[in-house]
Amino acid sequence: MMEDPPHRKTIQHFNEANQVRLLTFSCYERRPLLDNGDHRYTLSRCITRATDRHRWMLIAFVYMPEHVHLLVYPKSEEPRVEKLLYAIKKPFADRIKLRLAEQQSPLLQQLTVTERPGKRTFRFWLEGPGHDKNVISLDTCNKMADYLHSNPVRRGLC
Numbered sequence: 001m002m003e004d005p006p007h008r009k010t011i012q013h014f015n016e017a018n019q020v021r022l023l024t025f026s027c028y029e030r031r032p033l034l035d036n037g038d039h040r041y042t043l044s045r046c047i048t049r050a051t052d053r054h055r056w057m058l059i060a061f062v063y064m065p066e067h068v069h070l071l072v073y074p075k076s077e078e079p080r081v082e083k084l085l086y087a088i089k090k091p092f093a094d095r096i097k098l099r100l101a102e103q104q105s106p107l108l109q110q111l112t113v114t115e116r117p118g119k120r121t122f123r124f125w126l127e128g129p130g131h132d133k134n135v136i137s138l139d140t141c142n143k144m145a146d147y148l149h150s151n152p153v154r155r156g157l158c
Contacts, residue, residue, distance in 0.1 A: 017077045020059065023070045023085065025130030028111055028123040032065030038099075040151045043068070043092050050087035056082070060145035062152060068156075069148045071141070081132055093124040 026032040034040055040063050051058050051072065056079065060071040072084070100108035108122070135141050141146040152158045 017074055017079060020071060020073045020135040020144075021081060021145055022126060022133040022135055023072060023077075023081065023130060024067060024132075025085065025089065026067040026126040028113075028126055030066045030126065032066070033124060034063050035065040039096060042095050042099075045089075046088050046092040046095070049085055049091070054084045056084055059141070060148050062148045064155065065157070069151065071135075071144055071148060082129065085129060089125050093122060096124050097122045103141055 029130045034043070041061065041080060046081065047061070047070070050056075055075040057075055058070065059073055060069075062069045095109075097108065100111075112120050112122050135144060
């Protein structure tokens, strides 16, 4: 009998000091939830708080309607990508959930899913850690920053 594949995407983080990281994470069901200016502003504040608290430097970023790219550099000797992502995504989702509840938005119901019988959970972000890549060379870092900044242009968003 074959085992069922794991239900969550897993990723191995290589938490290396002195290496730039390209982080990508997506909205739930890849919905265009970041087409809202208030959501992007709130996300920016959460990223600033998290990078300050966990000692990461934001090099480049782009918000696409359904996902985010961050190019970050650790300022500590023991960087933990998973802690940085949690410090960005959890407070952001909590703030959005509260705002949607205050506005009595139907989006709140659409983003509240049954995780398992008897447990409902709000999901702004797609489950899992997203994409994570270590960047070793300055040339590659510059190319990635250019790629990120060109992303909305290629999609015709600006």
